[in-house]
Amino acid sequence: MEETLGFIGGGNMAQAMMAGIIDSKIFSPENIIVGDLNKDSLKVLEKNYGVNTTTDNNEVVRKAQIVILAVKPHICDIVIDQIKDNVKKDTLIISIAAGKKISQLEERFERDVKLIRVMPNTPALVGKGMSAISSNERVSEGELKEVLEIFESFGEAELIEEKLMDVVTGISGSSPAYVYMFIEALADGGVLEGMPRDKAYKMAAATVLGSAQMVLKTGKHPGELKDMVCSPGGTTIEAVSILENKGLRSAMIEAVRGCVKKSKEL
Template identity: 75%
Template sequence: MSKTLGFIGGGNMGQAIIGGIIESKIYSPENIMVADLNEKLLKDVEDRYNVKTTSDNNEVAENAQIIILAVKPHICDLVIDGIKDKINDDVLIISIAAGKKISQIEERFNKNIKLVRVMPNTPALVGQGMSAICNNTNVPKDELDEVLEIFESFGSAEVVDEKLMDVVTGVSGSSPAYVYMFIEAMADGAVLEGMPRDKAYKMAAQAVLGSAQMVLDTGRHPGDLKDMVCSPGGTTIEAVKILEDKGLRSAVIEAVRGCVKKSKELS
């Protein structure tokens, strides 16, 4: 694309997006500009991705046709206040500030803007992110498609209704933590039975990765895939029974619901 893509914030998530974009060749490095106050970080970003960098957010605001606000929620308002007078009506704003609603960002800009809100998750850092996308009514379909292409460059992306963003937090945004706990617990069980920890982590993590890929690739119900592994009277159904007895399923459901509830309280 010939447009200039600007980032305000060059931290981990911003760099994950930049890396995916460049690897997918959606934008060339010379069409990407990154602003951040951390000079060392900017030098690292410039050396790693060969993109333009600046310590002045207004330079991005004045030159980019698409601007990604890749900043923490607590400084998002301050950043917007500093650039809003430099933003033209035709600029597309993408916010990845967690918890910041479209209406809140629109109110802060205090002008008619094209705005997309995105919630990516941390597996974006290894090219396996899941991003939820919603937009205001000013964003035309072709530009929304551009946003999807950007966020699919480092994983998967889905357009959702904004009212579901709290649910996205519970099932996607926060859920890597649940999965890490599951991997750790499986590995601990293997270590308890005598397996070296490094091998236990590798086997547990690969099993989770492969199982998830089967759900995505086959489109089959997770219950069907589970049944494929459970032979009558075998080892797997014995393990499944214990997990059911211990309440794994209900614990996970309640964890997701609790996460959604907390997200609603914080938003």
């Protein structure tokens, strides 16, 4: 793309996005500009990615046609107040601030702006992110397609209705933490039975990764894939029976519901 892409905020998520975008050649490093107050962070970005940097967020807005607000929710309003007078009519503003609704962002800008809200997750750091994308009515289909291409450069991306964003938090944004707990517990079981911890973590994590790929690539229902592993009277159905008795399924559902409820309260 011949446009300039801007980031306000140069933290881990912004760097994960940059890596995917540059690797996919969607934008070249010289067409990316990053604004951050931390000069040491900017030096790292220049060295690792070859992008342009500045401590002036308004410079980002003046130069970029697409601007990603890669800042924490409590910083988002401060940044918008800094840049709102310099945002051009056709600039695409993309916010990844959790809990910040499009209507809230529009109100803060105090003018008509093309706004896109995205909920990515931390596996973007290894190019396996999952991002949910919503926009206001000022964003065209062509612009949404361009944004999808950007976020698909470091994982998967889906367009959704904004009213589902809190649900996305429960099953995608926050859920890596649940999966890490499952991997840790699975490995602990192996350690209890005598396996060295490093090997237990590797086997547990690789199995979770492979199982997830089976769901995505085969298109089969997870229950069908589970049944393929469960032989009559075998070891797997014995383990599945224990997990059901201990409430794994209901605990996970309640965890998601609790996460969604908290997201709505923020």
